[in-house]
Amino acid sequence: MSKYSIKDIAAMAGVSIATVSRVINNKGKYSEETKEKVLKIINQTGYKVDGSAQSLKTNITFTIGILVPDIKNFFFADLVQKIEKELFDKNYSTIICNTDSDEEKEKSYLRMLENKKVDGIIVISGAKQGFRFESSLKNIPYICIDRKPADFNKTIFISSNHELGAQDAANYLLDHDVQRPAMVIRKHSPILNGRINGFRNSLEEHNIVFDRKENIFCFNGITSLTKYLSTYPETDGFFAIDDRLAIELIMALKQIGKKVPDDIQVIGFDNIPADEIISPTLTTIAQNTDKIAHYTIENILKVIKTPNESGDQILIPTTLVKRNSTF
């Protein structure tokens, strides 16, 4: 396939022919960075090294796959973009696959990534609770972000601390005059038990009896909102499971003549740009995507170099961002 010469490789890598030769023959001095760059280009171009270069590790492709459920969701797009940027700086190309939270699609893309010989896979919010990569080759390292892996003891898992974040959100409401809070979810919310547990913990700490049916409101448009508020008219605080839902909720509350925060305070989760566009601006729990991206890269590169069997769990703290939808 290749028509590249060692001169082409040197030009593409921006190094001398002698350097390429040193890397190929694993002799003499060159930096780790130079080595990765040269190997990457050799791999991409399909340049055939001669027999003397048997020591060259040719099974590295310097490509990493990312499965992501929905690139239209700002949190995911932001995270994926940060991961891609940092990986690119480290000479890795990123293959992004949009899975629609569909298990069949996820499987199909995993097969595709396997077939394209990626060095590792980052699974963001896998479709199944308890993600398992049924690799037919069983040798592609992967890590899970935001949704727990099935083989919990063997796979690295990185996520925001959803439980503590939700607890902070509910604590904030209860410490700012809210007497009767409800958590708001969607009809088809992905199961986020961490956030629900955090909400419950906060209520219990404040000596409020948590009743799933009463304290969790499944928002499904204006009608569901008026119905919920006529059943529980004393409701004065909503914790929405994510900011997109919180914004829909504020717009619906405005439509039925409820004032935010005067009648009902609202807090969300994620910290998306629309939070500053809505009026009133939305108080929320921010996920630290910089840090999630950073740990993701550190760990995927680690498991690529040394298969990891330790099942580390890394939970990243969230922070509360105060805006005008709460007191």
Next chain:
Amino acid sequence: MSKYSIKDIAAMAGVSIATVSRVINNKGKYSEETKEKVLKIINQTGYKVDGSAQSLKTNITFTIGILVPDIKNFFFADLVQKIEKELFDKNYSTIICNTDSDEEKEKSYLRMLENKKVDGIIVISGAKQGFRFESSLKNIPYICIDRKPADFNKTIFISSNHELGAQDAANYLLDHDVQRPAMVIRKHSPILNGRINGFRNSLEEHNIVFDRKENIFCFNGITSLTKYLSTYPETDGFFAIDDRLAIELIMALKQIGKKVPDDIQVIGFDNIPADEIISPTLTTIAQNTDKIAHYTIENILKVIKTPNESGDQILIPTTLVKRNSTF
């Protein structure tokens, strides 16, 4: 590499072993859909067909690459997701590459896609004005979306009709009491001459002399806005080059005490979800992403089957969406 049997292939494709055999040997009856499914799985698994199946086209990988400048931009994310969904239904996997509008990154991802043997490449808004794919193999078909290709006579180009859309936007302002309109761009706006031309055409049709320095305002925060409005205090209508900018502008106008639309009308371009969150809601020119996605798929599959040298240009009409930021 492969440890798959014909039985595995049949199971994965959800067809009988006999059907797989018929496809492999190109004998007997099966639908085009079944054939594609079986070939795809054979390709993905690396299943080795025996000598009798020489007629099998094994160079098809059923993967298509997409270069996209910024998946955090809603218009791009929406378009990519629609393309991905329709391609998946047609048994193609999509490799999404985020290029940051960076030429070097674009080149690197093109090399990667070439190396991963995709069947075709969809280039959305290439970094260079006049995109050219310097393929070393020169045999991967590609089409350009939204940014014109360099070899205009040979490459299919699909885009919204930015010029007519912008003209509609300006016409709307001028037909609704605006006397002194300005177009608003960013300091580092990607060059969108089509939209600027459309704005200019509208002004000239309304017998307003277009002066680039006077009628194009480069928005760069509150200070630039107050400065522009003190230089041209009679300004009563803004056409922002995209909705994200229009929203920033509305927020800045509110901060300096200007009423939208009473003092100044604002119209945007793109039709993103935030348009309905901002107060007042944003009148805009909607791009028809369904149709752009549909034409994109139709044409990439066409050029994969039969290399096209005709350089078709497909311009998709936009539509005006009236909301509350204009009269």
